[in-house]
Amino acid sequence: MTIHKEGYTTIAVVFAALAAIVVAVFAAYGANVFTGAFTLAAFVFWLFIVRFFRMPKRKKLSDAQSIFSPCDGKVVVIEKTFEPEYLQRECLQISVFMSPNNVHANWYPVSGEVVFAKHHQGKYLVAWHPKASTKNERTTVVINTGTANVLVRQIAGYVARRIVCYAKAGDKAEQNTQVGFIKFGSRVDVFLPLDVKVNVQIGDKVTGSQTVLAKW
Numbered sequence: 136m137t138i139h140k141e142g143y144t145t146i147a148v149v150f151a152a153l154a155a156i157v158v159a160v161f162a163a164y165g166a167n168v169f170t171g172a173f174t175l176a177a178f179v180f181w182l183f184i185v186r187f188f189r190m191p192k193r194k195k196l197s198d199a200q201s202i203f204s205p206c207d208g209k210v211v212v213i214e215k216t217f218e219p220e221y222l223q224r225e226c227l228q229i230s231v232f233m234s235p236n237n238v239h240a241n242w243y244p245v246s247g248e249v250v251f252a253k254h255h256q257g258k259y260l261v262a263w264h265p266k267a268s269t270k271n272e273r274t275t276v277v278i279n280t281g282t283a284n285v286l287v288r289q290i291a292g293y294v295a296r297r298i299v300c301y302a303k304a305g306d307k308a309e310q311n312t313q314v315g316f317i318k319f320g321s322r323v324d325v326f327l328p329l330d331v332k333v334n335v336q337i338g339d340k341v342t343g344s345q346t347v348l349a350k351w
Contacts, residue, residue, distance in 0.1 A: 142188025204341040208233040226326040242344040246310040251277035274300040286326035311344040
């Protein structure tokens with residue numbers, strides 16, 4: 136278990152801020168039960184921040200016939216829908232919601248070439264809102280596998296307001312390597328051709344880079 140690089144600055148800033156607050160509380164009230172409890176609460180909160188940026192070691196899986204989950208979380212959408220931004224056709228959408236307790240790194244679900252990568256400013260509706268996919272701040276990445284295009288969309292939520300995406304057009308996407316990170320809970324949509332064989336159900340808990348969402 137390690138700490139994700141996206142967490143270094145946040146962890147340090149939160150620690151410094153909490154330390155300054157604790158010092159101020161002790162200066163104002165002295166050492167007593169209240170200040171002791173406040174210090175403990177501040178430390179527990181800092182540990183939560185550290186835990187959020189945890190990065191467990193996972194076996195790197197590779198299977199050209201499989202489309203892996205791009206993140207940890209729970210499957211909340213499996214439906215046929217029209218994708219208007221890039222694919223412009225009917226697709227199978229599979230969406231995975233990440234709670235603050237999930238690991239928040241994101242992975243490429245397939246290998247291929249990144250043919251499109253774009254960040255969109257937007258709103259911060261709750262991540263499970265039906266319009267979050269098109270109204271919220273989001274990043275769209277399209278991977279051409281050689282036979283099909285797979286679209287991955289990172290979506291910011293009500294709490295998550297920081298999307299990190301490493302993909303750029305022209306990059307080589309390697310299945311189950313990291314494509315980005317979303318801070319403090321949100322969701323990732325995957326848009327696939329209609330003829331894939333779905334391997335999960337709504338409500339299933341999935342593990343990023345390990346769980347197969349669908350097969351070609």
